Amino acid sequence: MSAELKTGQSGATLILTVSNPGGRLAHPDLFASAVEALEVAERDDGTRSVIVKGLDGLLSVSGNLRDLAERRLPAQDALAQRIERFASWLDALRMFTKPVIATVEHNADGAGLAVALACDFIVAAESARFSVPQLTAGIAPDSGITWLAARGLPKALAYELVLAGATLDAARLYHAGVVNRLAENGKALDVAIDLADELGTLGAGVFARSKRLLEEAATRDLLAQMRAEGDALVELSR
Template sequence: MSAELLASRPTESETTLVLTLSNPGARNALHPDMYAAGIEALTTAERDPSIRAIVLTGADRFFCAGGNLNRLLENRSKDPSVQAESIDTLGEWVNALHTLTKPVIAAVEGAAAGAGFSLALACDLIVAADDAKFAMSYARVGLTPDGGGSWFLARSVPRALAAEIMFEAKPVGAARLHEVGVVNRLAKPGHALADALAWADSLAGISPNSLTRIKQLLDDAPAQPLAAHLVAERDHFVASLHHPDALEGISAFLEKRPANYKR
């Protein structure tokens, strides 16, 4: 069987799209075919109002081993543009994950290594089995990060910890990353996907407009001075107040009933 990205809509979670990294026998190592499928799946999800959240996971209780070293060795004999094009497409997928206007949750079992770790970091939230491992192991094989791994780590943890993770290139336990806020929730082994789906379902009850705008504010905040960010908050607040979600949300709160948001 070849490497592929599987898309499914669990019957028990009608508002969530599950994307599963699948590469049997290779611990779900990545392949350019996955990148293209990922971009297509996210483009479709963005346009589908019935999808409220995305869960990214790996098949057979293993998230992703990262790049295939045998394929990388083969690419050394080819023009450098071949590898550059592959990394560019991976970057497009990572960017699509990060900029999707809907919540994206990574459900990690086993390990997330190399670009697999980058993919998990590109998600908004991470649920990991408490025995899962995360590794940026590039330096161990004479390489450097791709897929935005260094960008996300530099913004997620203190620089010293980011340097340690990338310099030593050793696996880091989910518990340690949970302590520093990279992993949001720990799950029992074998339960990361179920817990992520339950979380995605709960987010389906939150205003989609609010979630989209909050994601934008979070993305913009690190590069904006406070004065500019206050203006952005004002503009998002006013636009949200005049959005149908605010009418439904405020009415539901005052009427003491669950809100029913539509898109």
């Protein structure tokens, strides 16, 4: 059975589920479908937040780890298409103006971890695990994980995951401020829906503008950032 993106709804929250039984290399069409779903949700006033689940169905955008370790690489054009479409999905998550929550019930490894870090919030079950297994397979990391880990994780955790090939549990990432909510096993989606309902009470314009300020802060000095905050204050007061 091929990978697919399933959609569901809980109140004003769109739920996107990566369904990839039997393998963790998703077809690039799945990434394109995810971008399209976010574009539709962006325009839909009835959708106030998005949850992404099923991330244990993703591992690498480049290929099967065993094949890559044995230097059996995909065709260059096919690899380029995978990279571009996956990057488009990550960018769509990062730029989405409504709250996006990743749920991790089991594992988020490699590409799955990249998707989680591209979301605004992460809800993980107590037994969830996070890793970047490419290093232990003797290959370079992919799926944008080095870019996202460098920006979304404390340096010590980023290095431990990417350079030491460590597997970290949800509790450690929760105490490090990376995971926002810990859930009982089997309850990650329920906790994520509760969080989405809380976030849905915020003004859409305020959330979108504040997220944009956070995303752009690294490109400005302090004074420029404060001026941007002032511009946002004026804009939202109109």
